[in-house]
Structure formats: C-alpha cells, structure tokens
Amino acid sequence: MSFKIERGLFRFEFTDHHxxxxxxxxxxxxxxxxxxLKIARRLHPDSNRSASEVDKEQANQLLSKLVNPAYEQLSQDKGEYLLSLKHLGKRLATEGGKLPVSGQTAKRLAQAGASLDNLYKxxxxxxxxxxxxxxxxxxxTIxxxxxxxxxxxxxxxxEKIGQPSLPQETTNQKQPTESKPTSPPAASPLxxxxxxxxxxxxxxNFASAVLELRxxxxxxxxxxxxxSLLGYAYLKQNQAAMARVHINKALQLNPREERALKCKKFIENMAQKNSGGKSKVAPKSEGTQPPDKSGGGLFGGIFGGKKK
Structure with a gap:
C-alpha cells in the first residue's frame, strides 16, 4: 500500500503527524x-473480525506504518519535531502568493479572519x-x-506550536460590570x-542572535x-567586515541610531590602535571585541541601565 500524500504540509516534504x-x-x-487509542481500536485486527483479509491487511498497514510512528513522535519528547513545525510556520507566514489548497473547507478557513481558531478546530x-x-x-482525509x-x-x-490549547469561551459566562483596562497591542513578528x-x-549567545536578526x-x-543589532553581534564575533556593512546600513537609514554610532566609534578606535602611528597599541588582555559591561564603557546602556 502506497502512503504518498501530496497535500498540505506533505507538499514541503514534512510528515504531518498531527x-x-x-x-x-x-x-x-x-x-x-x-x-x-481510538484509532488503534478501529484499525486493530481484533476489531475487524468481519472484515475481509484485504481490509484487515490495509488497516494493519495504516496502523503500523502511519499511526504508530505518529503517536510515538507526538507522545514522547516532541521538542525537535515541534521546533521544525514552528520554523515551518514562520517560513510559511513570510511567503507570499496563493495558498496551495484545494478543498472548499480549506479555502473558507483561509478567509476566516477572527474566527480562525474556532473554525480550524x-x-x-x-x-x-x-x-x-x-x-x-x-x-x-489525512x-x-x-x-x-x-x-x-x-x-x-x-505562534501556538508547543503551547497548550486554551479552553473555549462559553456564551453564558457572566460579563464583569467594570470595564477592563485596555491590553497593550500584540507585538509584530518583527x-x-x-x-x-x-x-x-x-x-x-551571538550566533543565535544573528540567526534571529537574519x-x-x-x-x-x-x-x-x-x-545595528546585527552589526553589534558580528562585532562581538570579531567579524569586523560584516559588522561594518550592517552598521553603515543602519546609519544610512537613521544617522542618529545610537547602537550603530557606538559600534562605528569602536571600530574607528580599534583601527587607529592597530594602525600603529602615535596611538598606543591596546594591551593583549583587551582583545579585539567591544566591552560588554552594562554599567559603563563604550557600549554601556545597550542592554543594561537606563535607555535614552
């Protein structure tokens, strides 16, 4: 029995255990x-005694090659699988174009708007x-x-991958008489x-920061x-050339970008020290990375202290 599926997430060579x-x-x-457990009872040979041998074999194939592996993946440590699912969700969210769906219900779901969660489930x-x-x-059906x-x-x-599902709101809940304070707007993906x-x-953790910023x-x-943040992250990894590209870009977009200005000043200071001339060469203990103390130094205040 062939188990090739070419719809939904399977189109992206992703096994959709859900x-x-x-x-x-x-x-x-x-x-x-x-x-x-409900599916296993349905497909188990003992539950299909009146079925033909062909149907029993087909049910057994579905159970052993699809359902059991899906359960093993989702019931054990799901960290790696859910992380892959979450990254796929982010990737899909950034892609434009028409959704590759064919069913009528799927098309209605794509236009559900505020009722997306309820209609989806x-x-x-x-x-x-x-x-x-x-x-x-x-x-x-899968x-x-x-x-x-x-x-x-x-x-x-x-967004909701790896988070517990919230209980559905009931229509007969009592509404509070006092008005609730307005909640802050949700953060944008950026x-x-x-x-x-x-x-x-x-x-x-500069490597992870670079991935997020990309x-x-x-x-x-x-x-x-x-x-400016990407320039700083590259600078902390001693990748001055890459840092300079993003710092210059940040200053082109905003000449008063504080982080970028501090990074540029640091690069210029290091260039003067390394060029010899009349400037003293920095001691070896200082290295080439920018200081990261939050209380002072050239980069003080970027991640600690008061923000201007």
Missing amino acids: AILGIPVDASKSEVRKRY SSVKNLASQQYESLAQALD GEISEFNLIYLRLKGG EKYLRRAEGYLAKN EALKLDPNSGSCH
Missing part, C-alpha cells in the same frame, strides 16, 4: 493519547470523526486535514525577532534597529 492522528497542531499529550474534528471509517479514503494545518500555521506564523535577538545578545531582515530589510 494530520495522521486527526488532531490540531496545538493538541496536548493527553489529547494525543486519547485520539491514538471544528473542521479538524469533523474530518477526524470519519477519518478511518473508510480505509480507501484515509489518505485523502491530506485534507494537513491542508487545514498548513493554513493555520501560515496565518498564525507558528518585534518578536528583535526581542529574542536582544535576549540572546544579553546572554552573549529572519527579521526578511520581514523588513530596511529596519535600522535590526541592522
């Missing part, structure tokens, strides 16, 4: 186990209820659910990349803050 089990991408471990649930009732249609997952990931940008990058820089530049190639 679609195989018929569950949302933010399903909890308890939901994964409950769903697996109800659509997955409806298909899952009949997913393995017809073994001949099982692969088509592909259709994977289309739902593709749309959801693209519209959400992978701001999220910048925040993560600043967190990595504060921990001296993704941020895909969203906004003309972000002065992003270029």
Whole structure:
C-alpha cells in the first residue's frame, strides 16, 4: 500500500503527524493519547473480525506504518519535531502568493479572519470523526486535514506550536460590570525577532542572535534597529567586515541610531590602535571585541541601565 500524500504540509516534504492522528497542531499529550487509542481500536485486527483479509491487511498497514510512528513522535519528547513545525510556520507566514489548497473547507478557513481558531478546530474534528471509517479514503482525509494545518500555521506564523490549547469561551459566562483596562497591542513578528535577538545578545549567545536578526531582515530589510543589532553581534564575533556593512546600513537609514554610532566609534578606535602611528597599541588582555559591561564603557546602556 502506497502512503504518498501530496497535500498540505506533505507538499514541503514534512510528515504531518498531527494530520495522521486527526488532531490540531496545538493538541496536548493527553489529547494525543486519547485520539491514538481510538484509532488503534478501529484499525486493530481484533476489531475487524468481519472484515475481509484485504481490509484487515490495509488497516494493519495504516496502523503500523502511519499511526504508530505518529503517536510515538507526538507522545514522547516532541521538542525537535515541534521546533521544525514552528520554523515551518514562520517560513510559511513570510511567503507570499496563493495558498496551495484545494478543498472548499480549506479555502473558507483561509478567509476566516477572527474566527480562525474556532473554525480550524471544528473542521479538524469533523474530518477526524470519519477519518478511518473508510480505509480507501484515509489518505485523502489525512491530506485534507494537513491542508487545514498548513493554513493555520501560515496565518498564525507558528505562534501556538508547543503551547497548550486554551479552553473555549462559553456564551453564558457572566460579563464583569467594570470595564477592563485596555491590553497593550500584540507585538509584530518583527518585534518578536528583535526581542529574542536582544535576549540572546544579553546572554552573549551571538550566533543565535544573528540567526534571529537574519529572519527579521526578511520581514523588513530596511529596519535600522535590526541592522545595528546585527552589526553589534558580528562585532562581538570579531567579524569586523560584516559588522561594518550592517552598521553603515543602519546609519544610512537613521544617522542618529545610537547602537550603530557606538559600534562605528569602536571600530574607528580599534583601527587607529592597530594602525600603529602615535596611538598606543591596546594591551593583549583587551582583545579585539567591544566591552560588554552594562554599567559603563563604550557600549554601556545597550542592554543594561537606563535607555535614552
């Protein structure tokens, strides 16, 4: 029996274990186990005594080659798989063009707007209820659910991957009489990349910061803050040439960009020291990296102290 599926996330050479089990991408471990046991009972040979030998063999193939591996992946340590799923969601969110979907429900889901979460979960649930009732249609149903997952990931940008699903709101809940304070606006995808990058820089994890900032530049190639942070990260890794490119770009976009100005000043100071001349050569203990003390020095205040 061939298990080739060319719809939804499978189009990106990604095995969609959530679609195989018929569950949302933010399903909890308890939901994964409950769903697996239901499918396993349906496909197990002892549950199909009246079925033909061909159907029994087909059910066994689905169980052993698709369902069991999906359950093993999602019930154990899911870190690597969920990270790949989250990165795929981010990638899909940044890509333009028409969504590669064919089903009518999938097309409605792509235009759901504010009702996306509810429509997505109800659509997955409806298909899952009949997913393995017809073994001949099982692969088509998996592909259709994977289309739902593709749309959801693209519209959400992978935000909810690895997070527990929230309970549904009920319509009969009592509304508070007092007005709630207005919540701050949600951070944009670019701001999220910048925040993560600043967190990595504060921990001296410069390589991870560079990866986040490169993704941020895909969203906004003309972000002065992003270029200045990237210049700083390269400078801390002794990649002066790359640092200079992004620092100059940041200053082109904003001549008053504080981080970029400090980085440029540091590079100029190091160039004077290394050129010999009348300037003293810096002691070996100073190295070539910019000082990173938050309380003072050339870069004081970038990640600590008061921000101007």
